[in-house]
Amino acid sequence: MTVLANYCLISIFRNAQLLLGILFLWSGCSHPNLVNTFSGSTMGTAYSLKIISQNPLQYPSKIQNSIDSILTIVNMQLSTWIPDSEISQFNFNQSVDPFPVSETFANVVRTSLEISQKTYHYFDVTVFDLMSLWGFGPNPKSGLPSHEEIQKVLNYTGYKIISVENGSLIKNNPSTKLDLNAIAKGYAVDDVFHFLRSKGYSDLFVEIGGEVRCLGRNQKNKYWSVGVENPPVGKKLDRTFAAIIYSDGGSIATSGNYRNFVDMEGDIIGHTINPKTGYPVQTNILSITVQSKSCMIADAWATALMAMKYELGVKIVSENPEIKAIWILGAKDGTRRIASSHGIQIEDSIYEIIR
Numbered sequence: 001m002t003v004l005a006n007y008c009l010i011s012i013f014r015n016a017q018l019l020l021g022i023l024f025l026w027s028g029c030s031h032p033n034l035v036n037t038f039s040g041s042t043m044g045t046a047y048s049l050k051i052i053s054q055n056p057l058q059y060p061s062k063i064q065n066s067i068d069s070i071l072t073i074v075n076m077q078l079s080t081w082i083p084d085s086e087i088s089q090f091n092f093n094q095s096v097d098p099f100p101v102s103e104t105f106a107n108v109v110r111t112s113l114e115i116s117q118k119t120y121h122y123f124d125v126t127v128f129d130l131m132s133l134w135g136f137g138p139n140p141k142s143g144l145p146s147h148e149e150i151q152k153v154l155n156y157t158g159y160k161i162i163s164v165e166n167g168s169l170i171k172n173n174p175s176t177k178l179d180l181n182a183i184a185k186g187y188a189v190d191d192v193f194h195f196l197r198s199k200g201y202s203d204l205f206v207e208i209g210g211e212v213r214c215l216g217r218n219q220k221n222k223y224w225s226v227g228v229e230n231p232p233v234g235k236k237l238d239r240t241f242a243a244i245i246y247s248d249g250g251s252i253a254t255s256g257n258y259r260n261f262v263d264m265e266g267d268i269i270g271h272t273i274n275p276k277t278g279y280p281v282q283t284n285i286l287s288i289t290v291q292s293k294s295c296m297i298a299d300a301w302a303t304a305l306m307a308m309k310y311e312l313g314v315k316i317v318s319e320n321p322e323i324k325a326i327w328i329l330g331a332k333d334g335t336r337r338i339a340s341s342h343g344i345q346i347e348d349s350i351y352e353i354i355r
Contacts, residue, residue, distance in 0.1 A: 033203075033219040038064050042071040043079065043185055045209035051196065052203035052219050063199075070191055077104050078184040080128065081138045090169060091128060091177040098168035106164050108180060108187050108296070115183075115300045116159035118320055120312075123304035124275035126157040128177035134273060134280065137179065150278035157275065186253055186299025189213045193295070206295075213251040213295045223248045228326060230350070231256055231286040242328055243338060243349040251295035255302035256287030256328075272306045281307050286336065288313070289326040291344055297323065310339070317341045329354075 036057045038049040049067065051057065077086045086105050093099055101109075112125045130153050131137045133145040156173040163170045185208050193206045193213045203216035205224055214224040227241035245252060257272050272281045288305040292298040301323050305313045310327055317325045324344035328351070329337050336351045346353060 033221065035219045036060060038067055040064075040068060040071075042068075042208060043075060043188065044081065045185075047071070047192075047206075047208040049192065049196075049207070050205040050218075051201050052217065053201075063196075066195065067192055070195055071188055074104070074184070074188045074191060077102055078108060078180045078187070080179055080181070087178055087180060094174040096171055096174055098165065098170050100168050103167070104187075104191075106167055106169065108183060109162065109169060109178070110164045111296060112180070112183055112300060113159050113162065113164070115297070115304065119301070119304035119308075119316060121159060121276055122274070122307045123182070123300055124157065124159055125178050125180055125183070126159065126161055126176050127273060127275050128179040129153045129175070130157055130273055130275065130278055131179055133278075137181075154278050182255075182303040183296055183300040185209050185211045186251070186294070186296035189251065189295035189299075211251070211253045211295050211299055214247055215249045217248060222246075226252050228289050228328070228346075229254060229256070229287065231328060231330075239350050241348075242336075242351060243326070244347045245289075245291065245326075246345065246347060247291075250291055250293055251298045252289060252291050253295060253298035253302045254287055254289045255306040257281075257306070272303070274307050283309060284329050284331070285310055285313075286328045286330045288328075291324040291326075292322055301325070314339075314341065 033052050033054060034056060036051040036053060038060075040047055057063065075082060075085065079085050080087055080091065082088060086102060090099050090101065109125065112123070115123045116125075128137065130150070132139050133141050133149060133153060135141060156175045161172045161176050162178070189206050189208050189211050190213060193204065193215075196204055196206070197215070203218070205214045205218070206212065210229070212226055214226070218224050223246040226245045226247060228243040228245060230239050230242040255272070273279065274281050285306060288302045290298040290302040290305065292301065305317070305325060308316075310329060313325065313327065317323060318341065325341045326344060326346065327339045329339060337354045338346065338349055338351045339355045340346055340353070
């Protein structure tokens, strides 16, 4: 019995040694995921990118330079803040003849017009002069605009005034000017994302000014977490995020009047202007967060939904399955609630979820 017991102990010991060796071998061959970060400035804001890899990236400086080059090109095509950009040249052009443009410019305008139709004209990129009247953009006017001034501008705004044909843009009124600020950042996110995917990277996080597109998993091999910003007005101001969205692929964009406003003679004007009336929106919606496959689409839809009443927004989102939305709604007493469309999962909400 003693011999048998000793034999069993020796066998157990050897098996334990073998298992321990296997564990050490596995541990030695496995590398923790690395986070490769890239950052910079673009479009009047900051950008941040993460690429997850098992080994250090080769030539990270080349990746950084490529990203900056892509963003510089996008700016030269779509930024109204650059006097000699492609869009500025189109805006300065006082002709109704076809105006040849780049494929990027044409595609962004074409997508904008499609979203204008889907949103009942609550998304409109012909609002350059309208935004200027209310003190926004590169050529802001001072003082509150008169009703007559607003009506005059509305006469040459509207998505039906612009068309895209054979690589050219055509304006039906020579005074019409484009403002792509509500969709350009989203397009830039998509452009950088597609570049990184073309290089074979599959675990990505691309963010420009709060607009996000991600794919795969983070460094802990978990879904990417994206915070829904808590509007910095009202209650619970000590909390940065109102909720968390977890995603392994797709885009998220947020719009809120608290992000961009002007003080005009003591009146605080939010940057969301109703393109149908020409006046700033007055609503209980504090912010809109939209989830879609494309960041360009999410960016534009967030702006459109911010311009309309909550009830109409819920109806339109239900008619367009390519997007999902989260509303943060405010009440007069300072309380807030969160509403969402079908299919979007919210975690760690600090407010009551009503749908």
